Amino acid sequence: MQDTAMVRNIAVIGHGNSGKTSLVExxxxxxxxxxxLGKVDEGNSSLDYDEEEIKRKITISSSFSNYSWKKNEVYLIDTPGDDSFFNETISAAHVCDAALFVIGAVLGVKGQTYKFGDLIAENNLPSMIVITKMDRERADFHKTFDQIKExxxxxxAIVHLPIGKEESFSGVVDLIANKAYEFEGGGKGGVKEIDIPSDLEDEVATxxxxxxxxxxETDEELIEKFLEDGELSEEDLTAGLKKxxxxxxxxxxxxxCAIQNNGTSVILDAVNSFMPSPADVSPRRGVNPNNEEEVVCQPSADAPFTGFVFKTMADPYAGRLTLFRVFSGTLSGESFYNVNKKTAERFGSLFIIEGKEQRQVSSVGPGAIVAVAKLKETTTGDTLCTQDNPVVLEAPEPLSPVITYAVSGQKGDEEKLFSSLSRMLDxxxxxxxxxxxxTGETLVSGMSQVHLEVVGSIIKRKFGVEMELNLPKIPYMExxxxTAKAQGRHKxxxxxxxxxGDCWIELSPIPGEKFEFVDKIVGGVIPQ
Structure with missing residues (x-):
């Protein structure tokens, strides 16, 4: 079992076209x-493998992978940057311990970037910013950094200062170690140590x-040491920055520079050195449904098992694939307890998702992001635990839809279409x-027209049925x-x-939504 202190799980977030998927790749x-080394523009990325993602060259659904680097096990969630699929990013931020916040050096801080910054703040999510596309024309590190700061x-706080700009971007200065590194080239991601360029010495010192x-400024002991000695050691800076x-x-x-894979090893080292493990962050807290008492889910392999389901994937062959984050304990058996549905669920195997592939594992511990197939009752937002130690974890509120269309299928496919839509709702x-x-219409609501078009494409590919979007009919109310009067006579x-017989009826409006019936017949005599 992996030591919890050596585990990282990270959501990679940022606005569209900032280079998130390329960085993860x-x-x-x-x-x-x-x-x-795959590329998004060429449609061969290991994470944007869905046909619709390849076609549109954007991330539509969160993708998952992991890697080992210098004895650390790191789980990554590559999230969408488009507003239409922001709910995926919200779910990933809810379960991860940290975030890589990706911002492009050319576009800088955009309107969408504020939304991701607010998401980090709302979730109190420890984060590290990576300014990408440093080799592009008009890439401006200092301008982008100033936008971030303002x-x-x-x-x-800058930890890696770029050497060169645009096409001349050739390395970084590690301000923690006070050393310069030049990219080895060849797309391997490595670096080699060099002397700090003379024209950067003043900037590096500042x-x-x-x-x-x-x-x-974040630690009393460090501020005293800094004021007395005038500087901090590399060990003090590393420990202080992580805290x-x-x-x-x-x-x-x-x-x-993700596309060329220049110096990516520097990012991997920074993740290991600065990003918190599950043991470093505050433990997740829930409520015991039996007595409403608070339960602390300690990130220890020996604690009772607790997991939270944050995503469900529909597959026409494998059935429903349920993804969850382990917050405490070890899962290695064949069943767990779904406290929301009040039922035990059995599963066949545990899987680690790696792009479009799945790797079977025998057990998982705190910090792991894992999947199981063909659960009958479990849905997104449920808490998994042991029946002897029930706990309910808070689930994030999904975004409310902003656009609605009427949907229809070809004649004879209506039942199959609505069945497919029901699976997509999960x-x-x-x-x-x-x-x-x-009007008798079936209505589907989503975050944008693009969102609903993508849903239709997925349904067609996965379930073989066409979904047509139409403008919904308006059910006008009368x-x-x-005021109106009418008379009816019978002879x-x-x-x-x-x-x-002689009958008069009078209709007139009344404020509000109530109805009032007044009978003016007195003694059987109709008033004149």
């Missing part, structure tokens, strides 16, 4: 997890002093389905706007006693 390649709810001040990052007081800033919590009684004379 280069990290996996440098760590030796994959043997081919507009995002983080306290950024940036390193600023980093020392940022770290020292400050874990507590959300400082956000280290690094740089990358996978995507921001998707809603309803039926309008007055009401009385003015019948065919011998004997005749028949005669």
């Amino acid at each position: 280069s990290m996996l390649y440098t760590a030796g997890k994959i043997n081919r 507009s995002l709810p983080v306290t950024p 940036a390193r002093e600023s980093l020392m001040e940022s770290i020292a 400050a990052l874990t507590e959300g007081e400082v956000t280290p800033v690094s740089v990358a 996978e995507d919590l921001s998707l809603k389905m309803s039926r309008e009684q007055q 009401t009385i706007k003015g 019948k004379q065919s011998g004997g006693r005749g028949q005669f």
Whole structure:
């Protein structure tokens, strides 16, 4: 069983086209997890493997992988950057202990970037910023850093200063170690130590002093040492930065050129050195449903097992695939207890998701992100535990849909379409389905037209049925706007006693939604 202190689980977040997937791809390649460096633009990335993702060149659904680097086991969730699929990012941020916040050096801080910054702040998520695409034309590290400092709810501190810019971006200066590294080239991600360039010595000295001040201000012992000695040692800076990052007081800033895979090993080292393990962050807390008492889920392999389901994937062949994060204890048996559904669930095997592949494992401990197949009752948002130690963990609220379309299928496929949509509802919590009684239409609501078009494409590919989007009919309601009177008379004379009736009816509006009936007949006499 992996030592909990050597485990990291990280959500990779950032606005669209910032280079998240490319960065994760280069990290996996440098760590030796994959043997081919794929590219999003060429449609051969190991994480954006879905046909719709390849077609649109964006991440649509969170992808999962992991790697080992210098004895540390790191779980990664590559999240979407498009607003249409932001719910996926919310779920990933809820279960991860830290985030890699990716910002492009060309586009800088965009409108979408604020949303991801707020998500980090709301979740108190320790984060590290990676400024990517440093080799691109018009890439500007200092301008992007200033935008981050001025507009995002983080306290950024540079730990890796770039050497060169745009096409001349050739290495970094590690301000913690006060050493310069040049990219080895060849797309292997390695670096070799060099002397700090003479034209950067003043800038390095200024940036390193600023980093020392940022770290020292977060700890009384460090600030005293800094004021007495005038500097901090490499060991003090490393330990102080990790503590400050874990507590959300400082956000280290690094740089990358993911497409060329230049210097990715520097990022991998920073993840190991600064990012918190499950043992470093505050333990997740829940409630015992039997007595409403608080339960602390200690991130220990010996604690009672607790897991939280944050994603469900529908597969036409394997059935429903349930993904969850282990917060405490060890899972190695064949069943667990779903406290939300109040039922025990049996499973066949445990899987670690690695792109589109699955790796079977015998047991998992705190910090692991794992999947099981074909659970009958479990859905996204459920807490898994042992029946002897029940606990309910808080689930994030899914985003409310903002657009609605009427859906229909080809003649004879309606039942299959609605069955497929029901399975998609388990996978995507921001998707809603309803039926309008007055028009008889089935309505599907989502985050955007693109969102619903993607859902239709997935249904067609996975379940072989077409979903057509139509503008919904408006069920107009009628009401009385003015006063109206009408009279009806009945006369019948065919011998004997005749028949005669006279009736008046008056309709007029009344404030509110109530109805009032007034009978003005007194003593059987209709008023004139």
